Amino acid sequence: MKIVVNGVEEQWGVGVTVRGVVEGKGMNVEKVAVEVNRRLVRSAGGGYERELKEGDVVEIVTFVGGG
Amino acid sequence: MWGEGERAGVAPYNPCMSELFRIGAFSVSSRLFVGTGKYSSYEVMQAALAASGCQVVTVAVRRERLVDAAGRSLLDYLDLSKYVILPNTAGCFTAEDAIRVALLGRELLEKQKNAGAGWVKLEVLGDKKTLLPDPVGTIEATRELVKEGFTVLAYSSDDPRAAVRIKEAGAASVMPAGSPIGSGQGVLNPLNVSLCMELLKEGDPKYPVIVDAGVGTASDVTVAMELGADGVLLNTGIAHAKDPVKMAAAMKWGLEAGRLAYEAGRMGKKRYATASSPFEGVVSYIPGE
Numbered sequence: 088m089k090i091v092v093n094g095v096e097e098q099w100g101v102g103v104t105v106r107g108v109v110e111g112k113g114m115n116v117e118k119v120a121v122e123v124n125r126r127l128v129r130s131a132g133g134g135y136e137r138e139l140k141e142g143d144v145v146e147i148v149t150f151v152g153g154g
Numbered sequence: 155m156w157g158e159g160e161r162a163g164v165a166p167y168n169p170c171m172s173e174l175f176r177i178g179a180f181s182v183s184s185r186l187f188v189g190t191g192k193y194s195s196y197e198v199m200q201a202a203l204a205a206s207g208c209q210v211v212t213v214a215v216r217r218e219r220l221v222d223a224a225g226r227s228l229l230d231y232l233d234l235s236k237y238v239i240l241p242n243t244a245g246c247f248t249a250e251d252a253i254r255v256a257l258l259g260r261e262l263l264e265k266q267k268n269a270g271a272g273w274v275k276l277e278v279l280g281d282k283k284t285l286l287p288d289p290v291g292t293i294e295a296t297r298e299l300v301k302e303g304f305t306v307l308a309y310s311s312d313d314p315r316a317a318v319r320i321k322e323a324g325a326a327s328v329m330p331a332g333s334p335i336g337s338g339q340g341v342l343n344p345l346n347v348s349l350c351m352e353l354l355k356e357g358d359p360k361y362p363v364i365v366d367a368g369v370g371t372a373s374d375v376t377v378a379m380e381l382g383a384d385g386v387l388l389n390t391g392i393a394h395a396k397d398p399v400k401m402a403a404a405m406k407w408g409l410e411a412g413r414l415a416y417e418a419g420r421m422g423k424k425r426y427a428t429a430s431s432p433f434e435g436v437v438s439y440i441p442g443e
Contacts, residue, residue, distance in 0.1 A: 093217045112218075118229055119218050120261040127257045130265065146217065148258050150228050152199065153214025153244050154189025154335070154367075154389025 088141040099139065106135040109147060122146040175384050177362045178305035178326035180238070180273060182385070184209045186375070186409045187240065187364065189389025193398060196231040202392050203237070206402035212240045212275055212387065215259045229266065239263055239270035240307070243277045247288070249295035252278045256299055273305035273326070275366075275387075285335040289316040293323045300324035309366050312346040314353045321354055321361070328354055329366035329387060332378060336390040338370030341377045351382045372401070372408030379412025380420070 090099050092108060099108060105128050109116050116135055121128040124144050128134035139145065174181040188208040193199035203211060213228060232239070241259030246252040256274040263271035276299065278291035287309050299306050300323070308325040310317050317328045330350045333339035341347055347365060355361050362385070365378035369388040378386050386409055395401030433440065 114218055117265050118227060118262075120215075120258040120265075122254065122258065125254060127254070127261060129261065146258075148215050148262070149218045150213040150239070150241070150259075150262060151216045152189070152191035152193065152228055153242050154191050154212055154387070 090139055090142070091144045093145070093147055102138050104135065105137050105139065105145070108139065108145060109135070112147070114147065119147050119149050121148075175362060176360065177307065178273070180269070180305060182210060182238075184406075185379070185385035185413060186406060187212060187366075187385060187387035188392060188402070188405075189387070190228060190232070191389050192393040196226065196228070198398055199393075200231055202398045202402040204402075205399045205406070206392065207406045209236075209238055210240050210270075211237045212242050212389070213259075214242055214244050215255050215262070216245075234266050234268050239266075239268050240273060240275050241270060242275040243295075245279075246277060247279050247281075247291070249278055249291045249298065252276060252291070252295040253298050253302070256295075256304060257302070260304070272303075273307060274299060275329075276306050276308045276325070287311055287331075289313070289319070292316075293319055296320055296323040296325050307364065310350075312343050312350060314346060314349040317350045317363075318353050327362040327364055327384075329364040331367040332365050332374060333368030335367040337368055338391060338394075339368050340370050340374035341365065341368065341381070344377065344381055347378070347383070348381045355382075369405075371395075372404035375405050375408040376412035376415070379409055380415050382416055385409075 088099060088101055089096055105121055106116060109119060174183055184207050186206055186208045187210040188203055188206045189212045190199055243252040243255045246255055260271050276295055278288050278295050280286050280288040292308055296306050296308050305326045307327040307329055308320045310320055310328050310330050312330040317330055320328050330347055332341040351363050354363050363383055364385040364387055365383045366387040369375055369386060369391040375386045392398050392402045392405060
């Protein structure tokens, strides 16, 4: 199914979780924060185990230098 | 030469700036907040932060680059046991986006167990050219973020009335710009900045006001502090100096000089000269007498 990750449309298997996408990209869930469809995914509420669906828009962010 | 005993019993004066200052629930040991952007390398950034003596460092929230050539992350270069991270909402032009970014930053800092998870440097910008803050968006976002439990430090213009409105919206600190972000022009309107201080602190003298943006060199920091600012936030003034580490140290001393001068209370300005040496007893000719 199609999911947009950081602005790029990608193909992921049906039932993939938020964690599955983050870790599938080689990223550490502890070093990123994630939004799905402009809503924050909270690790506290088990949000990373949520299954994504066709057309979801995922943003994976981290800190960069800034003032 | 004078011997030890002949030096009139005056202990060396070792002034100490006033204690920690508070922003909401945060106590801060250094009044200099330093950004982490635009350094030539992470190593230079680390050395500059250390030389500045800062405790609070600002960072920005951005998409994780899916392919990072160097494979390095800012988080690996900041000692999170030493620094309190102040995440910003730079690059946001609407209140809604600023709120999203603030929530993302908080989530990231909660994972790092850093105290900075409780606060945010709010920027809601008007346009990309001037990077001046949008006052209406800033007020809207401040209200929402306060509801979300954030300690909001709001970047503002030097408009004293806008600053008061942002405080009324719930900001724990208003941060007027000395001049546009990254412009290095210093404090362009000291009158307005001092009016911001005056109005924001009226009946609330401990309300923290931080001059944010525009600092080009150490004397700019001194000017801001002499006006009565509680602190200064800067980035490019250090990062784009020819020797960022040396400039970071200069900024630290400039801040201390300005704060001490503010606390000491400057003399009044006079139109004409007043001699420091008495005229009484002079042996010379004095014109007009």
